[in-house]
Amino acid sequence: MIQDIIKGQIATALYSLYQITIAPENVVIEKTSDDYSGDFTFVVFPYLKASRKSPAATAQELGAFLNDNCSEIDSYEVVTGFLNMSIKQEYWLNFLSSSYSISNYGFAEPNSKEAVLVEYSSPNTNKPLHLGHIRNNLLGYSVAEILKATGHKVITCNLVNDRGIHICKSMYAWMQFGNGETPESSGLKGDHLVGKYYVLFDQKYKSEIKELCLNGMTEEDAGKKASSILAAQELLVKWEANDPETVGVWKMMNEWVYRGFDVTYKKLGVNFNHYYYESNTYLLGKEIVQEGLDAGIFYKKDDNSVWIDLSEEGLDQKLVLRGDGTSVYITQDLGTAELKFADFNCNRSIYVVGNEQEYHFKVLQQIAIKLGKSYAPGIFHLSYGMVELPHGKMKSREGTVVDADDLISEMELTAEETTKALGKMDGESEENLKKLYHTIGMGALKYYLLKVDPKKKMMFNPEESIDFQGNTGPFIQYTHARIKSVLRNAGSNEFRFEPNEVSLSKVEKEILVKLYHFPLVIAEAGREMSPGVICNYVFELAKNYSQFYHDHQILKEVNLNQKNMRLQICELSAAVIRSSFSLLGIEVPEKM
RNA sequence: GGUCUCUUAGCUCAGCUGGAUAGAGCAACGGUUUUCUAAACCGUAGGUCGAAGGUUCGAGUCCUUCAGGGACUACCA
Numbered sequence: 001m002i003q004d005i006i007k008g009q010i011a012t013a014l015y016s017l018y019q020i021t022i023a024p025e026n027v028v029i030e031k032t033s034d035d036y037s038g039d040f041t042f043v044v045f046p047y048l049k050a051s052r053k054s055p056a057a058t059a060q061e062l063g064a065f066l067n068d069n070c071s072e073i074d075s076y077e078v079v080t081g082f083l084n085m086s087i088k089q090e091y092w093l094n095f096l097s098s099s100y101s102i103s104n105y106g107f108a109e110p111n112s113k114e115a116v117l118v119e120y121s122s123p124n125t126n127k128p129l130h131l132g133h134i135r136n137n138l139l140g141y142s143v144a145e146i147l148k149a150t151g152h153k154v155i156t157c158n159l160v161n162d163r164g165i166h167i168c169k170s171m172y173a174w175m176q177f178g179n180g181e182t183p184e185s186s187g188l189k190g191d192h193l194v195g196k197y198y199v200l201f202d203q204k205y206k207s208e209i210k211e212l213c214l215n216g217m218t219e220e221d222a223g224k225k226a227s228s229i230l231a232a233q234e235l236l237v238k239w240e241a242n243d244p245e246t247v248g249v250w251k252m253m254n255e256w257v258y259r260g261f262d263v264t265y266k267k268l269g270v271n272f273n274h275y276y277y278e279s280n281t282y283l284l285g286k287e288i289v290q291e292g293l294d295a296g297i298f299y300k301k302d303d304n305s306v307w308i309d310l311s312e313e314g315l316d317q318k319l320v321l322r323g324d325g326t327s328v329y330i331t332q333d334l335g336t337a338e339l340k341f342a343d344f345n346c347n348r349s350i351y352v353v354g355n356e357q358e359y360h361f362k363v364l365q366q367i368a369i370k371l372g373k374s375y376a377p378g379i380f381h382l383s384y385g386m387v388e389l390p391h392g393k394m395k396s397r398e399g400t401v402v403d404a405d406d407l408i409s410e411m412e413l414t415a416e417e418t419t420k421a422l423g424k425m426d427g428e429s430e431e432n433l434k435k436l437y438h439t440i441g442m443g444a445l446k447y448y449l450l451k452v453d454p455k456k457k458m459m460f461n462p463e464e465s466i467d468f469q470g471n472t473g474p475f476i477q478y479t480h481a482r483i484k485s486v487l488r489n490a491g492s493n494e495f496r497f498e499p500n501e502v503s504l505s506k507v508e509k510e511i512l513v514k515l516y517h518f519p520l521v522i523a524e525a526g527r528e529m530s531p532g533v534i535c536n537y538v539f540e541l542a543k544n545y546s547q548f549y550h551d552h553q554i555l556k557e558v559n560l561n562q563k564n565m566r567l568q569i570c571e572l573s574a575a576v577i578r579s580s581f582s583l584l585g586i587e588v589p590e591k592m
Numbered sequence: 593g594g595u596c597u598c599u600u601a602g603c604u605c606a607g608c609u610g611g612a613u614a615g616a617g618c619a620a621c622g623g624u625u626u627u628c629u630a631a632a633c634c635g636u637a638g639g640u641c642g643a644a645g646g647u648u649c650g651a652g653u654c655c656u657u658c659a660g661g662g663a664c665u666a667c668c669a
Contacts, residue, residue, distance in 0.1 A: 028609080030608090030611080033611095033612060033613095035612075035613075036612075041611090041612090043611055043612090043650095045611080045649055045650075046649090048649080055649085079612070080612080081611090081612090081649085081650095082611080082612065124669075161669070164668080164669070165668075165669090166668080166669075278669095303667090305667060314594095314595070315595085315665090316594090316595095316665070319666085319667055321667090322667045323667065324667080326667085328666095328667065328668080328669085329668075329669050354663095355596090355597080355663065355664090356663055356664065357664085357669085358596070358597090358663080358664070359595080359596085359663090359664050359665065360664090360669090362596095385597095385598090385662095385663095386662085386663085388662090393662095418631070419631090422629095422630095422631070424629065424631090440631090448604095451605075451606090452604090452605065452606095453605090453606085455597090456597095456598075456605090457597095457598075457662075457663090458604085458605085459603095459604070459605095461603090461604090464603090464604090464618090467604095467617075467618065468631055469617085469618080469631055469632090470616085470617040470618060470631095471604095471605085471606095471616065471617040471618085472617080472618095472631085474631055475617095475631060475632085477631085478629080478631045478632075479631095479632085481629070481631095482628085482629055482632085485628070485629060486628050486629095489628060490628090524608065528608085532605095532606085533608085535606095536606060536607090536616090539606095539616085539617090540616090543616090546632060546633070547632095547633070547634090549628080549629095549632080549633090550624095550630095550632070550633045550634085551633085553627080553628075554628060555628050556627075556628070591629085592629085592631075
């Protein structure tokens, strides 16, 4: 890349002018600020001691050297300690001509890098998905796609949390009050039906606690003695003992939930290469606990519970196995971690899990290190921030959630209303329109959620609808549709031009430079595991293109060279928008 | 109490390993369509980057302290 050429030349210049030895890759150059002319800037302040000259004089000397020795540099300009270099127009034009017809421009050779496992979604099977899960799913899907684009072999998996006390709660409520209600008999989507009983359980449980408290019991005791929680716990014991009736209900209700999830996953456009079920893996960790005991890393307390002391690592003493021998979260996660690396022979295992579990993953990794597991360094918690509502966190049991299915429907509806109001798609078939509404609605939703840095918490206000204008998915989709319209009208897709016969306007050059940087943007997004990097990039590209489209004629341009150059810009811009959005899991329409 | 984290325009957010006069979108106000899709384009206004110190040629960015949010610190997951 041109940056590497310049860095190499600067390293040479620094050595021959001032005897400074520096490796080319350690030379830092940056994009020239918009307020100055030039493409790249080298800041000379750090080298003044060696040059023993003023900032301007140093920059001037370096600029002259580079201008003489680097054929790609067209001119340079010095502003105090800043050396601004302009690259020859020909360089950008050659890049355009040689790249515009490459459909997967910017993507690395598939499977050219080590295998990576990405776990995401990982839902509980006692309630439907909500907005927080949507963020998780979109993030996991997108990060997997980004890593693929950087050349990694990627395996996605979903660890389904299908057992435990929370599952028994909805089971118990259904057995008590359900009267045999099914998704078919109620017309409810399976996950929503089960969620209804989860909420019902909580209401019942709370009213029991209230009553016990009125009879003089403390709230803490009441929480342990309420009859419904005792019943749920009994159900859990029965489940672990493989009681046929309990297991039967469990299987049936989980099946309802899975069918419901499948519908939502399909609408979200996410999928998994592999499913793990906690009911299958929860026993595995116990072997590792034994291993740790044998190695003297874990220790037993008098009540038979097993612990590890991580206070030297800045963490506390942590329980790894209950006194009654049943496993806790960390127990099964130790087992699953081992299983994952064994199943897929990968070096890295990424967990897309909320930041509320940071402590848990620190513990997990520390234990793996202490056990001497070779895979320990490969455990990576991709910790993302919670989605908050104006009133605070979402709570399933309290009903303060934004339901995933509802939100998706709302987005499709808004897309439909907006499209109809604009009237551009009149006469299109009902089937195409339906698909378009989905594409646009999901484009708005996905872009909205993915543009925020994953590490940061984000605010969602249900009162304010998600925008379709400005820095949004639909704007970028619209930009793509306009480009495709131009390309359809262009007829051919062979656009040859003579580099010497065209001129580049400011915005045309900006687009070219931006397109040129696409591979670097993918690399950065992969390094940071941040789809937001792609969002920022593709928005700027779309904005540049829109300005270009507004300011310049394309098909009506009389200079054939100029026209074809612009058509190449169209072609590559459309491809990069499409590719960028594919990394976000968003489709782009041909018309809208 | 301890650990971690956040605070940038009225609102939602960018700001790459420290670099030039801190940027978008929305909302507000004004303008642009006989011409390739106006879900667009152009302009105006809006800021003590939570506060105070420090590090240095240079700090929104790094360090310390403080204020205010949030998360975690369960024989829950």
